Amino acid sequence: GSMMYKKAIVDGNYEKALSIALKQVQQGADVLDINMDDGLIDGVSAMTKFVNLLISEPDVSKVPFMIDSSKFHVVEAGLKCAQGKCIVNSISLKEGEEAFKHHARICKYHGASVVVMAFDEEGQAATFEDKVRICQRAYRILVEEVGFAGHDIIFDPNILTVGTGLAEHNNYA
Numbered sequence: 001g002s003m004m005y006k007k008a009i010v011d012g013n014y015e016k017a018l019s020i021a022l023k024q025v026q027q028g029a030d031v032l033d034i035n036m037d038d039g040l041i042d043g044v045s046a047m048t049k050f051v052n053l054l055i056s057e058p059d060v061s062k063v064p065f066m067i068d069s070s071k072f073h074v075v076e077a078g079l080k081c082a083q084g085k086c087i088v089n090s091i092s093l094k095e096g097e098e099a100f101k102h103h104a105r106i107c108k109y110h111g112a113s114v115v116v117m118a119f120d121e122e123g124q125a126a127t128f129e130d131k132v133r134i135c136q137r138a139y140r141i142l143v144e145e146v147g148f149a150g151h152d153i154i155f156d157p158n159i160l161t162v163g164t165g166l167a168e169h170n171n172y173a
Helices: 003-010 014-026 043-055 072-081 097-109 128-146 167-172
Strands: 032-035 065-068 086-091 113-117 153-156
Touching: 003 014, 014 032, 014 043, 032 043, 043 065, 043 072, 065 072, 072 086, 072 097, 086 097, 097 113, 097 128, 113 128, 128 153
Parallel strands: 032 065, 065 086, 086 113, 113 153
Antiparallel strands: none
16 A cells, blocks of 8 residues: 555555555546554554544445455454445465364455465475465365355465565575
């Protein structure tokens, strides 16, 4: 998101944030990414207020919302308010299968698609083989155990930065 959006949210100026969202839609945005991960705000409260404001604006509410937070309770707050199809960014196997399935079931209940990060209990997938293994495992769980439709699953294989300067990242290129 933009610095103007972040400042508007941190300042509690939701009307300004709405005007930024409206401008994005008018300029052709296909999806609105709504992130409430700033440490200076109450994420649940901010997500609830802002999504409720967004759905009151017909020109904004016509595009899907990407509900984006590293804290699932903030994601869930957004899903409870949103209307229409949302995309949750993101869920992963990082906290284990039970937490993954729990989060996936909540997303499915609300009709949301999910972005699945290539993380599991052992950490972030770095090799091609690990990315494929984790994504296949997540797909199987989502489709066979949770009942997701394949078209509602988006994989983020974590394309890693080449120039981090860390020795353990030297093989990412």
